[in-house]
Amino acid sequence: MSASERDNRTAILERAEELFARSGYDGVGVQEIVSAAGVTKPTLYHHFGSKRGLLETLLRERLSPWLSELESAAEWDRDLTGCLTRVARAYVQLARTNPVLYRLHLGLWFGSPDAEATRIVQPYVELQSAILRGLFDAASASHGNMLGRQAAYAASLLGMINARIALADSAGVALDDHDVWLMIQQFSYGIYT
Amino acid sequence: MSASERDNRTAILERAEELFARSGYDGVGVQEIVSAAGVTKPTLYHHFGSKRGLLETLLRERLSPWLSELESAAEWDRDLTGCLTRVARAYVQLARTNPVLYRLHLGLWFGSPDAEATRIVQPYVELQSAILRGLFDAASASHGNMLGRQAAYAASLLGMINARIALADSAGVALDDHDVWLMIQQFSYGIYT
DNA sequence: CAATCGATATACCGATCGGTATAATTTCCG
DNA sequence: CGGAAATTATACCGATCGGTATATCGATTG
Numbered sequence: 001m002s003a004s005e006r007d008n009r010t011a012i013l014e015r016a017e018e019l020f021a022r023s024g025y026d027g028v029g030v031q032e033i034v035s036a037a038g039v040t041k042p043t044l045y046h047h048f049g050s051k052r053g054l055l056e057t058l059l060r061e062r063l064s065p066w067l068s069e070l071e072s073a074a075e076w077d078r079d080l081t082g083c084l085t086r087v088a089r090a091y092v093q094l095a096r097t098n099p100v101l102y103r104l105h106l107g108l109w110f111g112s113p114d115a116e117a118t119r120i121v122q123p124y125v126e127l128q129s130a131i132l133r134g135l136f137d138a139a140s141a142s143h144g145n146m147l148g149r150q151a152a153y154a155a156s157l158l159g160m161i162n163a164r165i166a167l168a169d170s171a172g173v174a175l176d177d178h179d180v181w182l183m184i185q186q187f188s189y190g191i192y193t
Numbered sequence: 194m195s196a197s198e199r200d201n202r203t204a205i206l207e208r209a210e211e212l213f214a215r216s217g218y219d220g221v222g223v224q225e226i227v228s229a230a231g232v233t234k235p236t237l238y239h240h241f242g243s244k245r246g247l248l249e250t251l252l253r254e255r256l257s258p259w260l261s262e263l264e265s266a267a268e269w270d271r272d273l274t275g276c277l278t279r280v281a282r283a284y285v286q287l288a289r290t291n292p293v294l295y296r297l298h299l300g301l302w303f304g305s306p307d308a309e310a311t312r313i314v315q316p317y318v319e320l321q322s323a324i325l326r327g328l329f330d331a332a333s334a335s336h337g338n339m340l341g342r343q344a345a346y347a348a349s350l351l352g353m354i355n356a357r358i359a360l361a362d363s364a365g366v367a368l369d370d371h372d373v374w375l376m377i378q379q380f381s382y383g384i385y386t
Numbered sequence: 387c388a389a390t391c392g393a394t395a396t397a398c399c400g401a402t403c404g405g406t407a408t409a410a411t412t413t414c415c416g
Numbered sequence: 417c418g419g420a421a422a423t424t425a426t427a428c429c430g431a432t433c434g435g436t437a438t439a440t441c442g443a444t445t446g
Contacts, residue, residue: 008423008424020305021305022305022306022307023305023307023308024219024304024305024307024308024311026217026219026220027219027305027307027308027309029402029403029404030403030404030405031402031403031404039424039425040424040425040426041404041405041406041425042405042406042407042423042424042425042426043423043424043425045404045405045406046422046423046424047423050404050405051404051405103305104305106303107303107304107305109303110299110300110302110303110355110359111217111300111304112213112214112215112216112217112220112296112297112300113215114215114216114217114220115216115217115220116220118217149375151360152357152360152372152376155356155357155359155360156353156356156357156376156379158356159352159353159354159355159356159357159359160349160352160353160356161352162303162352162356163348163349163351163352163353163355164345164348164349164352166303166348166352167344167345167348179345182342183345183349185383185386186349186380186383186384186386187379187383188383189382189383189386190378190379190380190381190382190383191379193378193379193382193386201393201394222432222433222434223433223434223435224432224433224434232394232395233394233395233396234395234434234435234436235393235394235395235396235435235436235437236393236394236395238434238435238436239392239393239394240393243434243435244434244435
């Protein structure tokens with residue numbers, strides 16, 4: 001892999017990430033991406049095969065590593081509040097260290113089911129849901145009153161986290177550890193009671 | 194207004210609502226809409242002026258009435274749990290009686306900020322946030338421990354409600370009153386504690 | 387009945403869409 | 417250095433994009 005190859009490839013990935021996050025997958029043309037990256041279309045199609053393959057590569061190379069972090073954060077250690085705090089912090093950290101990717105993936109979360117971009121992101125969204133559901137499954141062995149509501153808890157928590165991050169983001173700030181702690185406290189108290 | 198005029202106009206609105214919800218605003222062409230409605234493009238442009246005007250009309254005529262319901266549901270009556278239950282039920286009812294419009298508006302909620310469709314929906318999203326924030330502002334007069342966190346509570350609640358509805362929707366069911374009651378109980382307990 | 391006016395269709399616009407055939411160029415290896 | 421393989425650009429494809437100029441249609445009204 002030569003230097004220029006890596007440069008062009010990463011330049012395309014970086015510009016595509018920016019443009020997708022700003023204007024949406026459907027709102028950005030291939031020509032716009034390659035122009036921003038300073039290359040031409042065949043270069044993009046050589047490296048990624050298609051516009052769809054570009055988005056798939058973007059998610060695979062930049063979102064998958066974070067999913068591993070989320071998975072270990074959600075590992076059950078008999079401390080539900082601690083687990084939830086780690087999970088929430090993983091999301092906050094993704095939003096802070098990679099805001100563009102976070103916004104892209106969040107914007108596609110509730111996207112139209114038939115849209116190509118939504119179908120591409122769907123596996124990543126489902127994996128997150130599965131990780132959270134697994135956490136609440138394990139926790140319900142210790143807290144019997146949670147039985148039967150694991151999926152609901154997982155959805156509530158994810159919706160809460162993302163909404164809070166989006167609110168902070170629109171205000172131009174980031175959630176700090178105290179904000180996260182408060183949010184998880186509120187969520188946990190509601191479960192225990 | 195002749196009968197055929199109303200028929201064509203409403204036919205376009207109905208098909209556009211379906212198609213926008215299924216494939217996204219950018220994913221649907223004007224030609225696709227008018228073909229599905231059994232008319233031609235000049236008819237659409239006569240009634241709505243532009244594709245953008247079509248979406249604006251859709252939201253104005255079909256989402257605004259529901260926003261009035263939400264506003265009265267969120268009217269402060271010194272019973273926070275009761276208010277929140279009414280608000281959550283308003284969302285559940287919108288999702289049940291008008292699933293297509295609900296999905297359309299939800300999908301655009303977190304859409305890319307530069308996308309035209311997102312900018313069109315933004316006022317409606319902001320109005321919902323403002324209504325909820327107003328409710329928590331009023332409530333914090335009675336519950337002093339809520340002071341300073343009104344916006345966070347509003348965002349959390351909205352994220353929670355929408356995530357729960359989306360989960361139920363993907364499972365092909367709807368939230369019943371008991372589900373809503375449980376969700377609000379959990380949320381409220383977390384605040385009071 | 388005739389004139390009018392809103393509603394609709396035919397046919398078209400330039401621009402952009404995602405994608406590619408071909409060829410020139412660069413890089414790597416022997 | 418020579419040849420092969422990977423990389424990139426020029427130029428182009430048909431299809432579709434949102435939008436419109438013009439004309440016809442049909443209902444209302446004087």
